[in-house]
Structures are given as structure tokens and as C-alpha cells.
Amino acid sequence: MQAPSSAARVAMLLCGCAAFLPLYATQGILAQLARQFAVDIGQVSWSLTITTLMVALTAPWVGWLARRWSPVTLIVVAALLLATPVLLMATVGSFAELLLWRAVQGLLIPVIFACSVALIGERWQGASVTEVTSLYVTGTILGGFAGRFVVAWVTEYWGWREAFEVLALVVLLMGLGIRWLLVLEPVPASRRRASAPPRFGWPLWSACAVGFCVLFSQVASFTYAGLHLSRAPFGLGAAALGSIYAVFLLALVVTPIAGRLARARPPLHLLMVAGVVGAVGIGLTLVPTLWVIVLGLALSSTGVFLAQAAANTFIATTAGANKAGAIGRYLTCYYLGGSAGALLPAVLWQQWGWTGCVVLILGFQAVFMLIGRVGWR
Incomplete structure (x- = not known):
């Protein structure tokens, strides 16, 4: 090898x-x-x-x-x-x-x-x-x-x-x-690559479903957390809200380390860890303290990137000859999930605010863990 x-x-x-x-x-x-x-x-x-x-x-x-x-x-x-x-x-x-x-x-x-x-x-x-x-x-x-x-x-x-x-x-x-x-x-x-057509059965469709849920969670988290933090008692302005994206940099440290630790483990194990980290992080954002919310968003985004790494690894090792075709379908579902993450939580936001959005995001994280559990064996 x-x-x-x-x-x-x-x-x-x-x-x-x-x-x-x-x-x-x-x-x-x-x-x-x-x-x-x-x-x-x-x-x-x-x-x-x-x-x-x-x-x-x-x-x-x-x-x-x-x-x-x-x-x-x-x-x-x-x-x-x-x-x-x-x-x-x-x-x-x-x-x-x-x-x-x-x-x-x-x-x-x-x-x-x-x-x-x-x-x-x-x-x-x-x-x-x-x-x-x-x-x-x-x-x-x-x-x-x-x-x-x-x-x-x-x-x-x-x-x-x-x-x-x-x-x-x-x-x-x-x-x-x-x-x-x-x-x-x-x-x-x-x-060297073969010219055979791609195999795209239930395991790869399950990876696409995981991708949909993962970007849904990411976009929903940062879109509606921004609205939450712009209101009282936080009242953050545009510059302060923009700086919150710096929490993505935590994943620069965590993701390579996780990749090395997971070398001897299947992608499903990394996906389960990602789901737990993300769920804990988004749960922390319900605490009405700014630094705890920022910590929660950092953990949430880290969970998303770990899940993305797990899905990409799963596709790369499962798709057969035409991996580009498989990841292409995955990306379609992934970015459709992002679009849905910007739109669907708006309904809950109007009535239940950030708490309703957190419940929805946790639901999607639970779903992608379940999908991985069933489809990535």
C-alpha cells in the first residue's frame, strides 16, 4: 500500500x-x-x-x-x-x-x-x-x-x-x-482507473442523505444563531457576528488529529463521534451566556467537518470505479441540504425562536447518525 x-x-x-x-x-x-x-x-x-x-x-x-x-x-x-x-x-x-x-x-x-x-x-x-x-x-x-x-x-x-x-x-x-x-x-x-460504471446502491444513497443532514445542520446553526445573537440580551453587531466564523478554525486542529486517530477505524465510528460532538455543541447554545454559545458553535461546526470527512472517506472506499460520479451525487444532496437549512427553520423561528431551531437541528443530527448506523455497515 x-x-x-x-x-x-x-x-x-x-x-x-x-x-x-x-x-x-x-x-x-x-x-x-x-x-x-x-x-x-x-x-x-x-x-x-x-x-x-x-x-x-x-x-x-x-x-x-x-x-x-x-x-x-x-x-x-x-x-x-x-x-x-x-x-x-x-x-x-x-x-x-x-x-x-x-x-x-x-x-x-x-x-x-x-x-x-x-x-x-x-x-x-x-x-x-x-x-x-x-x-x-x-x-x-x-x-x-x-x-x-x-x-x-x-x-x-x-x-x-x-x-x-x-x-x-x-x-x-x-x-x-x-x-x-x-x-x-x-x-x-x-x-489505475477502470472504465466500469459506478455502483450506486443503498450504502451510497445513505451517504448522500448524511450529507444533506450535515449541511442542513451547519447552515441552520450559523444562520439562526446569528439572528439569536443580534437580539437582546446579546445585541451583537454585524462585525461581531462575522467574527464568529473564526470558530471554524478549531476544526483545522481537530480534523487532522481525528483523521489520524481514525486510521484504524471505519468511517461509521467517525460519523458517530461527529454526531455526538455536534449535538453537545448545539445544545450548549441554549445556555444564555455568550462565551458558552460561541463554544457550542465551535463544537457544532467541528462535528459537521468530522461528519463530512467520514462521508467522503466512506464514498472513496465504497463507490467502485467511478468515485467522481458518486461524490457528485453526494454534493448535490449536500448543497440541497444547505438550501433547506436556510429555509425550513424559519417556520420554527417565528414561533419558538432559537430554541425551536435547536430542536430541529438536533433532530437532523440524530437522523444522520441513524442513517449511518443502518446504511454504513
């Missing part, structure tokens, strides 16, 4: 980071974009929705591409091309143009997602899959935070157009880094 080299580890970290850098990049500057283009907050939020929607619609088709080209080729091309629509956002003259380039980003991002997981399953086996997957997930954590942080920081001091120029440069450099690092890790002859 070939162990991952240092170059391969860094490359997979960069794959996750490059994909997530632009995904939520406009989240911290929605107010500035609304003023710039004279639209309301509901309209400007489409700068996030259109990208995740395109990711969900495009992901199932990545398997078709992966059967014709190698995952390395697709990852590098998608990462390099991704810098172009990010850069073109700095030149737009209307909100419709901005949405167009955000949609194009959503077409390219799932190629990196799906082919990265496919590459992991193709090049490594056994415990190495869990280890490399944890590094990839760590990259997604870092990229998701860094994209928000870089754009918000540069916008504050230079301007939002300059922010996207800087972000495009970072994405381009990461694409070049991935290209250089991945060619240093040759494909073992015994592990």
Missing part, C-alpha cells in the same frame, strides 16, 4: 482550499454590494445562493468528465479556470453581471470537489484514505474561512473590486501549486 507523500498531502490540502476560497466569498460584504448595486439584502443574498445552486446542479455531471479525463487533469484545469470568473467580478457594471460570474464559479467548483475525492480513492487505500481525506477537509475549512476573511479585510481597506482581484490571484497560485505537487505523486500501475 502506497503511503501519501508530503507533496501529496499538501496538494490535497490545497485542493480543498482552492475550491472553498470563492464559494462563500461574498458573505461578509453583502451590505457593500447591496449599496453598490442598489438592491436589497434579499436580492444580494443571491450572490451566495446562485453559486451553491450551480454546484448542486453541476456536481452529478462531473462523473461523466472523470470517465474521460484523469482526476489530476480536471482538478488542475478547474482550479486555474476558477481564477477567471473571480477576477471578472472586479470588473462588473451591474448586479446581473456579478451573478453571472458567481454562477460560472459554481460550475467549476464541484469539479475540484468530486475529482479530489475520486483521486484519493484512486491513489491510496486503507488507512491512508482516511488520513488524506482529513487533510482535504482541513483545506475546505481553511478555504471557507480565508475566502470570507480576505474579501472582507481587503474590502474594508481598499475596496470590494480589489478584494476579488486579490482573491483571484490567490486561487491562481493555488491552482499552479496543485499542478506542481500532484505530478510529483505518480499513479501506481495497480490502481
